[in-house]
Amino acid sequence: MSLMQQVDAIDVAEPETAPRVEECLLESPVSQPRHPAVVEVSQRRDAVPRLRRLAAIALSILAAVQFVGAYLYLEFPYLDVNLWERGYAPLPFQTRLLLAPLYRWVDTAPWSVHFASKLARNNYFFPRGVTPALVLEFVVGVACVLFSGWVATRLYQAGSRKRLLGPFVFPLFLVLATVLYIVHTVQNFRYVYDMPSLAAFACGFYLIYFRKPVLWFVLLFAVATLNRETTLLLLPFWAISESLASEGRLSVRGLLRWRVLLVAGPLLVFWVLWHHIVFGIFKTNASEYYPRFLFNLRCFARLRYWPQLACAFGFLWPFLMLYWREVRDRQLRAWLLVLPVWYAFMFQWAILTETRVFGELLPLLAPVAVIIAEELLSARVLRLAAQDTAPALPREMGRGGWTERVLEENHPPTVVAASR
Numbered sequence: 001m002s003l004m005q006q007v008d009a010i011d012v013a014e015p016e017t018a019p020r021v022e023e024c025l026l027e028s029p030v031s032q033p034r035h036p037a038v039v040e041v042s043q044r045r046d047a048v049p050r051l052r053r054l055a056a057i058a059l060s061i062l063a064a065v066q067f068v069g070a071y072l073y074l075e076f077p078y079l080d081v082n083l084w085e086r087g088y089a090p091l092p093f094q095t096r097l098l099l100a101p102l103y104r105w106v107d108t109a110p111w112s113v114h115f116a117s118k119l120a121r122n123n124y125f126f127p128r129g130v131t132p133a134l135v136l137e138f139v140v141g142v143a144c145v146l147f148s149g150w151v152a153t154r155l156y157q158a159g160s161r162k163r164l165l166g167p168f169v170f171p172l173f174l175v176l177a178t179v180l181y182i183v184h185t186v187q188n189f190r191y192v193y194d195m196p197s198l199a200a201f202a203c204g205f206y207l208i209y210f211r212k213p214v215l216w217f218v219l220l221f222a223v224a225t226l227n228r229e230t231t232l233l234l235l236p237f238w239a240i241s242e243s244l245a246s247e248g249r250l251s252v253r254g255l256l257r258w259r260v261l262l263v264a265g266p267l268l269v270f271w272v273l274w275h276h277i278v279f280g281i282f283k284t285n286a287s288e289y290y291p292r293f294l295f296n297l298r299c300f301a302r303l304r305y306w307p308q309l310a311c312a313f314g315f316l317w318p319f320l321m322l323y324w325r326e327v328r329d330r331q332l333r334a335w336l337l338v339l340p341v342w343y344a345f346m347f348q349w350a351i352l353t354e355t356r357v358f359g360e361l362l363p364l365l366a367p368v369a370v371i372i373a374e375e376l377l378s379a380r381v382l383r384l385a386a387q388d389t390a391p392a393l394p395r396e397m398g399r400g401g402w403t404e405r406v407l408e409e410n411h412p413p414t415v416v417a418a419s420r
Contacts, residue, residue: 060146060170067174068141068195071181072134075190081133082107084192091287095278096193098227099140103192106132137192144199148363149173151202155209156367159329165374173366176314180355180362185308187354193227194356200224201360204234208241209331214263221267225274230360232271233345235264236338241331250334296352311355312343314362316369326375332368 083089084097085104106112112132119130149170156169181194200220207217217238225231243254254260279289299305313320320336327333342361350357 056167060149061142063171063174064142064145064149067177067182068138068145070178071141071190072138073128074182074188075184076188077191078189079191081131081192085133087282088285091279091282091285092229092289093191094282094285095275096191096226096228097278098223099193099196103133103136106136112136133192137195141195144195145174145177147199148202149366151206152363152366155205155332155363156370158209159327159332159367160371160374161328162374162378164378165370169366169370172370173362176316176362176366177359179311179314180359183311184353184355186305187308187351189354190356194359197224197228197230198359198362200227200231201234202363204231205237205363208234208238211241211245218263218267222270225271229271229275230357232268233338233342233360235267236341237335239264240334240337244330244334249330250337291348292351293348296347299353305353308353308355312352313339313358313365316365319369319372320365323372323376326372327368328375329371332364332371335364336368 079089079093081103084094085100085107087094087097087100109132112135116130116132116135119135120126152173153166153169156166157163160166181190200223203220204217204224206212207220221231221234224234239255239260240250242257242260243250246257246259247254299309317339320339324333324336327336339361342358346352346357
């Protein structure tokens with residue numbers, strides 16, 4: 001029998017009696033040359049996961065391109081980019097000026113103007129025309145969505161006990177992004193700083209969760225604050241994680257440790273000083289900066305706003321309220337306590353029907369939702385398995401009856417607990 005026939009026989013043999021090809025290769029002496037057929041089989045098996053990974057990456061890029069393209073095409077640009085680039089946009093939009101110099105440069109650079117004019121000739125794909133700023137917004141948006149989806153996947157991989165539903169994290173992330181940023185009946189607006197703000201929060205979640213050096217978080221906070229003031233809400237996430245790291249549990253004592261105060265205090269001072277300075281610079285601009293509490297209350301009084309008001313957190317808030325205990329990762333579970341704080345902040349300063357104000361939470365919401373679904377599904381499978389393997393005899397109902405005694409005698413404690 002040739003070596004290739006032996007390899008084929010190994011593949012079709014019973015797993016109890018036949019060693020795998022990999023085991024044969026490991027047991028062979030290092031100095032012994034490998035037959036080309038064996039090497040080819042091994043390489044072919046190793047190539048399958050790589051091909052799947054490349055296919056997943058390619059599909060994710062296409063999905064991000066589709067989402068950002070629909071976002072730019074369907075949503076109305078509320079902010080006049082030309083005014084914003086030159087410092088004449090209304091407040092508070094003008095204060096979010098991190099990317100304004102970049103957009104001003106792209107709008108006047110000859111190469112970008114030429115490229116945008118060539119794209120604008122295609123009336124089929126660009127019936128409304130194309131500007132250099134729009135091209136830049138598209139490129140930045142795709143990069144931000146891909147990075148945020150990657151962070152959501154990493155949080156799931158670190159926080160999940162079973163890692164059964166990993167391939168569903170990025171699709172769910174995109175679905176939630178579509179719901180919060182595109183699917184609207186009112187307030188169909190977009191802003192050039194929304195996708196960068198999403199990526200900034202994703203980066204913040206990554207740095208906090210994986211315990212990266214605090215200096216990185218400080219730099220991120222300082223830069224991202226120039227893009228949008230919601231970075232203030234990153235501080236509770238960081239403080240909660242520090243409390244868990246020091247105390248082993250969430251406590252007021254942990255939140256008030258010197259390490260927390262020495263970092264969060266100066267960052268809070270920086271946040272206040274920056275907004276005092278930037279509002280002073282643009283104090284002559286028109287302003288739309290005022291509390292929205294009464295406006296949001298009036299929205300609740302009108303039935304037609306209810307569907308979009310229920311869209312907060314991507315319609316996931318009842319799911320998260322009922323099953324938050326299913327998140328076994330202490331850090332992710334504790335982070336969910338920030339959601340009511342976020343909602344209260346937005347109730348005062350944002351328009352709740354403009355559901356994009358919950359978008360920065362997507363890198364957290366998507367993995368947490370998948371983890372909860374995974375835990376519920378696993379418990380259900382165990383419960384059904386316990387029912388299927390129990391003898392088909394008359395049973396006493398209720399705790400402590402015949403059914404429970406049989407389970408305790410024939411199944412491990414995890415199955416018994418799941419059947420309850």
